[in-house]
Amino acid sequence: MVSFKGEGIVLRVRNIGEADRIVTLYTAQKGKIRAAARGARRIRNRLLSPTQVFTHGRYLVFPGKELHTLSQAEIINSYQDFRDDLEKMAYASYICELLDTFTEEELPSVELYALLLAAFSLGAQGRFPLAARAFEVRLMQESGYAPQLHHCLGCGCAMTGNLLFTAEGGVVCTQCAPQYQDALPLSNGTWELLKRLTEWDVARLGILHPTPAALGELERLMRKYIDFRLDYPLKSLAFLETVRAMPAQKTDRSRSD
Secondary structure, three states: OOOEEEEEEEEEEEEEOOOEEEEEEEEOOOEEEEEEEOOOOOOOOOOOOOOOOOOEEEEEEEOOOOOEEEEEEEEEEOOHHHHHEHHHHHHHHHHHHHHHHHOOEOOOOHHHHHHHHHHHHHHHOOOHHHHHHHHHHHHHHHOOOOOEOOEOOOOOOEOOOOEEEEOOOEEEEOOOHHHOOOOEEEOHHHHHHHHHHHHOOHHHHHHOOOOHHHHHHHHHHHHHHHHOOOOOOOHHHHHHHHHHOOOHHHOEHHHHO
8 A cells, every 4th residue: 555645534443552543444545444543642632633433534644564654634524423422423333333344454435435425424414314224225235235126036026016025135025935034024115215225326315204114114124134244243233222222311422511
């Protein structure tokens, strides 16, 4: 890797030593990269704010043998509200961990970077439930795990309705459903939502306004779909479920401090 200067979003931060950080960035040009930010935890250090998790910024990174070095940084959007509100923090953490889990280092994807920006933009508008579902569906698609939505996985017939969804790969008809132990009913409304999330440009996803019932159904389906492809459970998911079970007035850290 040659020196890199460009935009990125902080997916993860790990403190090391007395004042340093290891920062995991996702960038359009280089994909996922890890870099050491020396002294970033010191109060007056110029890297303190730009290396906080969820921050969208411009970064200058120099290559190293085992670990790169983050030399300069400038904030574009701090997404401070994600760190102040527990529910937003939980959703953003889930999105970041998903991306971190399904991507290798230094394999760039302009599509995934645009998807991450779109998800954070929706989250900033208070629409994290839609952002999370859109991110799940498109991440699977971009990672090579796109669900089959138009033809039955079993017999290959064109689907028109009265269908089920399986974690193994997408929709199945009622005749083939017994072949799949995990097949769950898929309503026509959620099926249409799934198709839009896979086919529309990410910049248009904000115009979607699915019902809470459709989002809830899609969450259950995608949970099984993603879990089928994971080697271990996501830590952020347990955090998100805990936070969502809390009374609403207790999730805003800025009001409780």
